[in-house]
Amino acid sequence: MFFKKKLSWLPILALFIFACGESSDEQLFDSSLLEKRSQEETEKVIEAFMLAEDNSTIEIPEGFFEINTQLILDSKTNVQIKGAGMKKTVLSFRNLKTGGEGVKIVGNNISIEDLTIEDAPGDGIKAQHSDGIVFRQINVTWTHGDKSKNGTYAIYPVQCKNVLIDGCVASHSKDAGIYVGQSENIIVKNSLAFGNVAGIEIENCDNAEVFDNVTRNNAGGILVFNLPGLPKSDGRKTKIYNNQIIENNHENFATPLGEDPNGNTVTMIPPGSGIILLAAKEVEIYGNEILRNKTVGVAIASYQITGFPSEAPNWSPFTSNIYIHDNSYDRSKGFPDLSRELGQLISVYNAHGKAKTQDIVYDGIWDESISEDIGSNPMNICIAEASGDDFHFTRFHLMDGEDNIEAFSDLSTFSNCSYPIATDITSVPN
Amino acid sequence: MNQSKSHLAAFLSVIFCILFSISCKKNQDQTTTPPQSITEEADGSYPYKLLSTYAFFEGKISQLSPAGSLTYYEPASSLFTDYASKSRFIQVPSGKKIQMQKGNLTFPIGTILIKNFFYPKQKEDPNGEKQIIETRLLIFGEKGWEAWPYIWNEEQTEAYLKVVGGQQEITITNPQGKEQVINYIIPNKNQCKTCHNQDEVLSPIGVQVKHLNHDSQGKNQLISWSEKGILEGFASPTDYPALINYEDENQGLELRAMAYLDINCSHCHRAEGPASTSGLFLTYDERDPMKLGINKTPVAAGVGAGSHTFDVVPGKPDESILIHRMNSTAVGVAMPELGRTTIHHEGVELIREWVRSLR
Numbered sequence: 009m010f011f012k013k014k015l016s017w018l019p020i021l022a023l024f025i026f027a028c029g030e031s032s033d034e035q036l037f038d039s040s041l042l043e044k045r046s047q048e049e050t051e052k053v054i055e056a057f058m059l060a061e062d063n064s065t066i067e068i069p070e071g072f073f074e075i076n077t078q079l080i081l082d083s084k085t086n087v088q089i090k091g092a093g094m095k096k097t098v099l100s101f102r103n104l105k106t107g108g109e110g111v112k113i114v115g116n117n118i119s120i121e122d123l124t125i126e127d128a129p130g131d132g133i134k135a136q137h138s139d140g141i142v143f144r145q146i147n148v149t150w151t152h153g154d155k156s157k158n159g160t161y162a163i164y165p166v167q168c169k170n171v172l173i174d175g176c177v178a179s180h181s182k183d184a185g186i187y188v189g190q191s192e193n194i195i196v197k198n199s200l201a202f203g204n205v206a207g208i209e210i211e212n213c214d215n216a217e218v219f220d221n222v223t224r225n226n227a228g229g230i231l232v233f234n235l236p237g238l239p240k241s242d243g244r245k246t247k248i249y250n251n252q253i254i255e256n257n258h259e260n261f262a263t264p265l266g267e268d269p270n271g272n273t274v275t276m277i278p279p280g281s282g283i284i285l286l287a288a289k290e291v292e293i294y295g296n297e298i299l300r301n302k303t304v305g306v307a308i309a310s311y312q313i314t315g316f317p318s319e320a321p322n323w324s325p326f327t328s329n330i331y332i333h334d335n336s337y338d339r340s341k342g343f344p345d346l347s348r349e350l351g352q353l354i355s356v357y358n359a360h361g362k363a364k365t366q367d368i369v370y371d372g373i374w375d376e377s378i379s380e381d382i383g384s385n386p387m388n389i390c391i392a393e394a395s396g397d398d399f400h401f402t403r404f405h406l407m408d409g410e411d412n413i414e415a416f417s418d419l420s421t422f423s424n425c426s427y428p429i430a431t432d433i434t435s436v437p438n
Numbered sequence: 439m440n441q442s443k444s445h446l447a448a449f450l451s452v453i454f455c456i457l458f459s460i461s462c463k464k465n466q467d468q469t470t471t472p473p474q475s476i477t478e479e480a481d482g483s484y485p486y487k488l489l490s491t492y493a494f495f496e497g498k499i500s501q502l503s504p505a506g507s508l509t510y511y512e513p514a515s516s517l518f519t520d521y522a523s524k525s526r527f528i529q530v531p532s533g534k535k536i537q538m539q540k541g542n543l544t545f546p547i548g549t550i551l552i553k554n555f556f557y558p559k560q561k562e563d564p565n566g567e568k569q570i571i572e573t574r575l576l577i578f579g580e581k582g583w584e585a586w587p588y589i590w591n592e593e594q595t596e597a598y599l600k601v602v603g604g605q606q607e608i609t610i611t612n613p614q615g616k617e618q619v620i621n622y623i624i625p626n627k628n629q630c631k632t633c634h635n636q637d638e639v640l641s642p643i644g645v646q647v648k649h650l651n652h653d654s655q656g657k658n659q660l661i662s663w664s665e666k667g668i669l670e671g672f673a674s675p676t677d678y679p680a681l682i683n684y685e686d687e688n689q690g691l692e693l694r695a696m697a698y699l700d701i702n703c704s705h706c707h708r709a710e711g712p713a714s715t716s717g718l719f720l721t722y723d724e725r726d727p728m729k730l731g732i733n734k735t736p737v738a739a740g741v742g743a744g745s746h747t748f749d750v751v752p753g754k755p756d757e758s759i760l761i762h763r764m765n766s767t768a769v770g771v772a773m774p775e776l777g778r779t780t781i782h783h784e785g786v787e788l789i790r791e792w793v794r795s796l797r
Contacts, residue, residue: 054602058627077603080628083638105605106623107632108775114638129769130740136712137638159770160740166715183740190715235737237717237728239709263745271735271747271759316735316747320728 030257030279031155032203032225036147036177039098039126042072050075053099057081065089068123070096078107084115091123094147094177102127102152109134109164116140117437125162126151132162132181139169142437147177148185155180155261161187162204165194167240170436174198182262183274184209184231188216190240195436196221205262205274206231207253213243215431222252227260228277229253229301234287235273236311236320244289244329245431248296253282255300257341260348269348273314278303278351280344280365285327287311292331292429302341303351304366306332308389310373313350313406326375326387331427332368333392339365339400359402359417367393367400370422373407383421390425476598484577485586489597492575494527494552500570500594502554507532509666511659513649514681515701518782519555520620521612522571523564526644527552530668538660538671541647541678551576551642561611571606572624573597576634576642583640585630601627613784621779632776633705635712643705648722651680681722684788695792696722698785702774718749731760732796739763742771752796761790 050073056066057079063086070092079099081087091097101110110128113120113135119142125132132148135141148162162178165171166189176199178185185204188194194216200223201207207223209231210216223229230253232246259265262275269275277284280303285291287310298305311325312318318325343363345351358366370389372382379386382403393399403421405414480491489499496503504510508527516524530536534546556570573588588597589604603626612618625632631640644650650659660678663669672678682689684698699707700722706713707720716737719729728734731749736742736759744762751757763773765786772778 051602054626058601076605077626078629078632080626080631082628082631105621105769106625106772106776106779107629107769112628112632130775131738136715157741160738164738166738183738187738189738235735237734238737239714239717262740267745270743270745271749272739272743273735314735317733 030225031259031261032180033153033155034179034203034225035149035151036124036179037095039072039100039124039151042070042096042098045069045071045073049073054079060084060087062086068092068097068099072098072100074100074103075110076103076105078104078112079110080112080114081118082114084118086117087115087119089118089120089123091121091146093122094124094145097123098126099123100126101129104129109159112136113141114138118142119144119437121145123147124149128159131160131164132178134161134164134166135168135171136165137167138165140437141165141168141170142172143174143176144172145175147179148181149178150180155182156264158182158261161185163187164189166190169193171195172437177201178207179203181205183272185226187211188213190238190243193433193436195219195433200224201226203258205258205260206277207256209233209274210246211235211243212238212240214245215433216243216246217431217433218246218248219250222254223256224252224254225258226256227258227262227279228274228281228284229256229298230283231274231277232283232285232288232291233273234289234311234323236287236318236323236325241320241322242287242289242324245429246288246291247429247431248283248291248293250295251297253296253298253301255341256280256282257300257302271316273316276314276348276350278345278348278354280304280341280351282306285309285330286314287323287325288327288330289324290329290427290429292333292427294332294334296335298335298367299338300341302365303344304354304369305335305337305339306368307350307354308368308370309350310371312373313371324375326373327389328375328387329427330388331390331392331429333390333426335393337367337393337399339367341365353404353413354402357402357404357413357415358400359415360400364400366402369401370403372403372405372416385421385425388425388427389422390427391419391422392426484579485575485584485599487599489573489588489590489599492550494529499596500568500590502556502568502570508552509663509668510655511645511650511663512654513644513701514652515649515684515697517643517701517777518785519777520622520780521610521618521782522555522557522622523568525554525556528645528668535668535670536663538647538669543645543647543669545578547578547580549578551645553644557608557610568594569608570594570597571608571622574630576630576640583634583642585627585634585640587624587627587630589624600624603627603629612780618780623777623779625776629776632712633774635705637710643701648679648681649701651675651678652683679723685784691792691795695789696724698788702785706774731758740770741768742773744771750793750796753794755790755793758793761786761793764789 065088109131111133117140121144124147150158160183162181168191171194173196184206185201186208189211192214196218207226211233282298282301282305344355529550531548537544556568558564559567575586590597604624684694699720703720
């Protein structure tokens with residue numbers, strides 16, 4: 009990695025900081041107060057999923073359903089799955105002993121609404137290979153307190169087309185609360201993500217809009233990533249606007265406390281991150297309130313910063329064509345994270361003084377085959393924020409090794425361009 | 439329209455054939471093992487509630503002695519399912535044939551694959567009396583394959599269709615000679631497709647040419663099938679891929695490892711499988727190091743990654759996520775996700791050896 013050796017003394021310091029790492033066990037409501045449904049009533053729900061027909065509605069009544077097998081809706085069309093309300097119908101998977109997720113959906117024009125999914129050992133709800141998939145007013149969470157045992161993703165559409173996530177709540181997942189992967193045509197709106205490692209993540213996706221959401225008290229608020237080696241190789245076109253991205257200072261529990269990050273990229277997220285772009289392409293970020301995230305408001309990073317192999321077919325490790333404008337920032341939360349390398353880099357090497365929170369950082373890693381000089385803004389990073397002198401921007405220079413890290417506060421290279429993104433989400437269900 | 443009519447006619451004639459072949463045996467069965475509280479006719483409208491209604495087995499049903507309409511088969515390597523023994527049969531409707539074209543099998547409507555999961559009651563006598571847990575049927579109908587799980591009663595006189603699956607606690611003696619309690623999980627109907635899935639179409643796993651193209655009971659199985667008149671278009675075994683048995687220690691380490699990964703993992707981990715999301719592809723013929731997981735970071739492994747960075751680290755099995763997940767029974771970590779609640783020590787050892795051998 010770029011700065012591993014140089015900063016090897018930092019974990020000792022980080023130990024002290026850990027003591028004040030934030031954690032959360034907030035729940036939307038107390039599901040244990042709901043009436044527990046009998047095994048017979050529960051089997052009826054399971055059977056309804058197994059035997060569902062096209063063009064039908066699966067209604068799940070009020071109550072607490074303890075389900076010890078996976079609920080799978082398989083290859084159906086026009087099916088609505090409907091609970092009696094987010095705080096009234098609870099599907100608990102705490103006794104699930106086998107299977108990757110609690111609820112799994114494959115089909116076209118499927119919606120799931122008005123219910124809560126709890127304590128699935130893998131992912132909460134996964135939809136795969138679906139065209140037209142709606143998650144509306146569902147709450148997906150883990151309740152048992154030991155966050156290291158929580159599931160990976162709460163709401164998890166992958167390899168889907170035309171995805172709507174509206175009015176949902178996702179909390180306490182060990183990776184991303186709302187994770188949309190390898191999909192196209194996506195809306196995530198009016199939703200709340202808290203207490204996760206990552207609030208909302210768009211990964212290897214095309215044509216996504218993320219707006220009017222609240223992400224608070226995660227380790228990272230909103231992430232746009234492109235990872236190498238996947239069937240959907242490189243995603244582009246994401247708009248992130250009018251979100252509240254507030255106090256995402258939760259400890260990163262993707263690996264147990266004190267353990268190093270593993271190969272899951274999310275384990276490297278420094279607590280206190282508002283938005284992180286990693287190998288992202290064509291992203292516009294505007295009109296967001298990015299407040300009191302202790303490490304950085306927006307981080308623009310290339311995949312090389314992970315230290316992982318950065319070559320894969322039809323995929324580029326560089327972040328490019330980014331347009332960040334008209335967001336509001338507040339750096340009043342205190343000191344940046346020291347538990348993760350990116351946090352350490354920001355804390356120690358930023359251009360504004362040690363332990364200063366940054367509004368925007370750019371790792372400054374560029375594709376030298378395009379230009380020999382970053383002065384030409386080869387990756388087309390465009391920043392237009394109206395914060396004047398008080399704005400904390402840092403561009404790092406990491407490409408000459410760990411012993412030659414440099415940092416620059418000058419924004420002018422990146423402030424002379426704009427790059428509006430035209431997404432087309434007309435085919436996404438309402 | 440014409441085509442669908444002729445399909446319907448074919449289907450009906452198949453049903454009649456089955457009806458005839460079943461009805462006479464059915465009477466015998468009823469005299470020996472009357473079904474508890476449920477009675478049903480073998481009227482051809484699958485699935486039946488009772489396994490006995492299909493009349494797959496002659497004599498005492500728990501002996502699993504196949505009726506003449508059934509053909510025994512076995513894949514070269516077997517998927518690990520908590521050390522359960524399995525017996526597999528295929529029933530092709532009378533007068534119909536499986537067609538083989540370009541290495542793919544096309545089945546006539548009404549074909550049924552039957553897979554019994556059981557443990558020998560006496561460990562000294564693996565072929566003796568059995569405790570049968572479940573029988574899974576894959577039935578090929580007009581809409582393609584459908585999976586139906588049947589759970590056996592304690593008296594071993596009947597198995598009942600149970601789409602929601604189930605759980606049973608079983609004590610076995612494992613190959614290391616130790617008594618072991620297994621919380622055996624019978625998958626629900628739709629979980630079957632977690633593995634039996636090709637581009638979201640339910641499809642058989644073991645009944646593919648690569649798994650069947652080997653000798654069983656002294657003869658190449660696909661030749662036996664051809665001779666029995668249930669397969670058409672199979673010319674010569676050497677024209678088709680053939681997987682080896684990973685338990686065959688006379689074979690090379692890489693061949694054995696790839697055979698193991700193929701039968702245990704590749705039903706999900708391939709481009710057409712549900713785990714294509716991961717970019718980890720484990721079919722026997724995969725050669726791309728990144729797709730095999732070599733120095734590849736995980737995507738959605740979550741807790742499954744343990745403290746590791748890469749799926750496979752050459753020479754270092756104990757740093758490889760692949761081994762970590764095979765060697766765990768924790769839900770969320772354990773791979774495969776279904777069908778395994780115990781560790782397959784012999785399998786872990788084989789893949790460990792293979793990773794160790796990689797450079």
